[in-house]
Amino acid sequence: MKILNPIIETHGLRRTFRTRKQEVVAVDGVNLTVHRGEVFGFLGPNGAGKTTTLRMLATLLEPSGGDATVAGCDLTKEPHKVRERIGYVAQGGGTDPSLTGRSELHLQARLYGMPAAVARARADELIKALELDTCADRVIGTYSGGQKRRLDLALGLIHKPQLIFLDEPTTGLDPQGRARMWDEVRRLRNAGTTIFLTTHYLEEADALCDRLAIIDHGRIVAEGTADELKRQIAGDVVSIGVDGDHSRVLALLEAQSFVREISHEEEVIRLYVDRGEVALPAILRILDGAGLAPHSIALARPTLDDVFLRQTGRSLRDAKEAA
Amino acid sequence: MRTLRDTWLIFERSMQLTLRNPAWVAIGVIQPLFFLMLFGPLLQPLAGAPGFPTGASPLNVFVPGLLIQLGLFGTAFVGFGLIGEVRYGVIERLRVTPVSRLALLLGRALRDTVVLLVQAVLLVLCAVPFGLHLNVLGLLVVLGLLVLLGLLMVSISYALALWLRSEDALAPLLNTVTLPLLLLSGVLLPLSLAPGWLRAIAAVNPLSYAVDAARALFNEQLGDASIPLAVVILGVLAAIALVGASRSFSRSTA
Numbered sequence: 040m041k042i043l044n045p046i047i048e049t050h051g052l053r054r055t056f057r058t059r060k061q062e063v064v065a066v067d068g069v070n071l072t073v074h075r076g077e078v079f080g081f082l083g084p085n086g087a088g089k090t091t092t093l094r095m096l097a098t099l100l101e102p103s104g105g106d107a108t109v110a111g112c113d114l115t116k117e118p119h120k121v122r123e124r125i126g127y128v129a130q131g132g133g134t135d136p137s138l139t140g141r142s143e144l145h146l147q148a149r150l151y152g153m154p155a156a157v158a159r160a161r162a163d164e165l166i167k168a169l170e171l172d173t174c175a176d177r178v179i180g181t182y183s184g185g186q187k188r189r190l191d192l193a194l195g196l197i198h199k200p201q202l203i204f205l206d207e208p209t210t211g212l213d214p215q216g217r218a219r220m221w222d223e224v225r226r227l228r229n230a231g232t233t234i235f236l237t238t239h240y241l242e243e244a245d246a247l248c249d250r251l252a253i254i255d256h257g258r259i260v261a262e263g264t265a266d267e268l269k270r271q272i273a274g275d276v277v278s279i280g281v282d283g284d285h286s287r288v289l290a291l292l293e294a295q296s297f298v299r300e301i302s303h304e305e306e307v308i309r310l311y312v313d314r315g316e317v318a319l320p321a322i323l324r325i326l327d328g329a330g331l332a333p334h335s336i337a338l339a340r341p342t343l344d345d346v347f348l349r350q351t352g353r354s355l356r357d358a359k360e361a362a
Numbered sequence: 363m364r365t366l367r368d369t370w371l372i373f374e375r376s377m378q379l380t381l382r383n384p385a386w387v388a389i390g391v392i393q394p395l396f397f398l399m400l401f402g403p404l405l406q407p408l409a410g411a412p413g414f415p416t417g418a419s420p421l422n423v424f425v426p427g428l429l430i431q432l433g434l435f436g437t438a439f440v441g442f443g444l445i446g447e448v449r450y451g452v453i454e455r456l457r458v459t460p461v462s463r464l465a466l467l468l469g470r471a472l473r474d475t476v477v478l479l480v481q482a483v484l485l486v487l488c489a490v491p492f493g494l495h496l497n498v499l500g501l502l503v504v505l506g507l508l509v510l511l512g513l514l515m516v517s518i519s520y521a522l523a524l525w526l527r528s529e530d531a532l533a534p535l536l537n538t539v540t541l542p543l544l545l546l547s548g549v550l551l552p553l554s555l556a557p558g559w560l561r562a563i564a565a566v567n568p569l570s571y572a573v574d575a576a577r578a579l580f581n582e583q584l585g586d587a588s589i590p591l592a593v594v595i596l597g598v599l600a601a602i603a604l605v606g607a608s609r610s611f612s613r614s615t616a
Contacts (some may be wrong), residue, residue, distance in 0.1 A: 151460065
C-alpha cells in the first residue's frame with residue numbers, strides 16, 4: 040500500500056524579480072503536493088517558472104510570498120534543515136573541470152558533515168554504484184556527457200537525501216545515456232527516495248513519473264498522473280490533414296455530436312472524440328459526402344503533448360524551439 | 363566550529379585549484395619585479411632627498427610601496443575566478459549543502475591570503491640583492507598588514523563579482539578603482555613630495571596609511587604611530603568587507 044504522505048507542500052508560492060523597468064512575476068501562486076516515494080515530473084515551456092520554482096524549493100532562492108514545507112521543514116524558516124535532507128542537481132551540474140570526480144565527491148561528503156574516512160567510503164560507494172570507476176581519478180574536464188551527468192547525480196546523492204531535485208536530468212544526453220539515467224531514477228525510487236524532476240521530454244515524463252504537474256506563466260495548469268491528465272483530454276484524438284482551406288472541414292465536423300472538441304494547427308485539424316474507432320468511419324463518410332478529401336487521417340490515444348497543448352495552448356516541442 | 367571546519371574544506375579545494383597552475387602565483391610577482399628592476403634604479407640618486415632618509419637605501423622606501431601594490435593588484439582580481447565558478451554552477455552546488463556561507467568566502471580569502479604572502483616573500487627576497495636592508499620583525503608586521511589589506515581587497519572583489527557576474531563589467535570597474543587608489547597611496551614616490559591638495563585627497567585613501575606604516579617598518583621605526591593607525595584602519599575595513607561579502611554568498615544568486 041502506498042502511503043500518501045506529502046514530502047513537498049506549497050501554498051501560493053510566489054517569486055517576483057525586479058528589472059530596471061518593471062516587476063516580473065516568475066512564479067505566481069504555485070500550489071503543489073508531492074508525495075513521499077514518488078517520481079514527480081514538473082513540465083512547462085522555458086520561462087514558465089519551472090526552474091525558479093525548483094530553485095525556491097531547493098533553498099537557493101527566497102520566495103517572495105507563500106509558504107512551503109519541504110521534507111518536513113519550513114522552507115523559509117528552516118532552510119538549513121531542508122538542506123540537510125534534500126539533494127539538488129542543477130541542469131549544468133556544478134563541478135570544476137580541473138578537479139577530479141573523486142575529490143569533488145569527497146569534499147561534498149565532508150560538507151555534509153561526514154568525517155574524512157566515512158566521506159572516502161561514501162565516495163567509493165557512489166563511484167562504484169554509478170560506474171564512475173574508470174574516470175573518478177581523472178579531471179572532470181575529460182568526462183563524457185553521461186559520466187559528467189552521473190557524477191552530478193552522485194554529488195546530489197552523497198548524503199542519502201530523502202528527496203532529490205533533478206533539473207532536466209537527461210537534456211543533452213545520447214539515447215544510451217538517457218536510458219542509463221532512467222534506470223538510476225527508477226533504482227532510486229525503488230530504494231524509497233522521492234524524485235522531483237523537470238523535463239522537456241514528454242516520453243520521459245510518461246515513462247518515468249508517477250505524477251506530473253504542468254506549469255505555464257508561473258501557474259500550475261494541470262496536476263495528476265499521466266493517465267488522469269490524458270483522460271481529461273476526453274477520449275481519442277483524430278488528426279486530419281487537409282490541403283488549403285480547412286474552414287469548411289472545421290465547420291462541418293464541429294457540428295457533429297460525437298466531436299467533443301476541435302482545434303487546428305496550420306493544416307492539421309485535431310478532433311477529440313470518445314471512441315476513435317467508431318468516429319473514424321463516420322468522419323470519412325461525412326467528408327466524402329461533402330466532396331472533401333483529406334490527405335491524411337490518423338487516430339491516436341492522447342499523448343502528454345496533447346495534454347500540454349490543451350493546457351498551455353502550444354505544443355511542448357514548439358515551445359521548446361521558440362525559446 | 364562548523365564555520366572553521368568548512369573554511370578549511372573550502373580552503374583546501376581552492377588551494378587545489380590554485381596548485382594545478384602554480385605558475386600563476388609566480389607570474390603575479392613579475393609585475394612588481396619589473397618595477398623593482400626597471401624603475402628602482404632610477405631612485406638610487408635620490409638617497410637623502412626629501413622623503414628618502416639619508417644613509418638608507420632608497421629601496422627601503424620603494425619596496426614597502428611595492429608590497430602594498432602587490433597587496434592591491436594581487437588580490438583585486440580574484441573575483442574573476444569566482445565568476446568562473448558561478449558559471450560552472452559550483453557556487454549553487456555548494457549553496458545547496460549546509461556549508462557555512464561565511465566559510466564559502468573565508469576559505470577562498472584564506473587561499474588568496476596565503477598566495478599573497480608567498481608572493482610578498484618572493485618579492486622581498488628578490489629585492490635583497492638590489493640593496494634592500496631587511497629587518498625581520500618589521501617584515502613580519504608588514505606581512506600582517508598585507509593579510510588585512512588582502513582580506514579587504516578580496517572581499518570587495520568577491521562581492522563585486524557576485525553582484526556583476528560578468529568579467530566584462532568587473533574588469534573596467536576594478537581598473538577604474540585600483541589605479542587612483544594606487545596613485546594616491548604614495549607607492550611610487552613618497553607623498554611628502556606631493557602638493558598640499560594631493561596630500562589632502564590621499565589622506566582619505568586607506569592605502570596611503572598602509573604605505574606609511576610599511577615604510578616605517580622597513581626603516582627601523584617600529585614605534586611609529588602610523589603603524590597602529592594602519593592596523594586599525596585596515597582591520598576595521600577588512601572586517602566590514604568580510605561581513606558584506608559573506609552576505610553576498612548567502613543571498614540568492616538569481
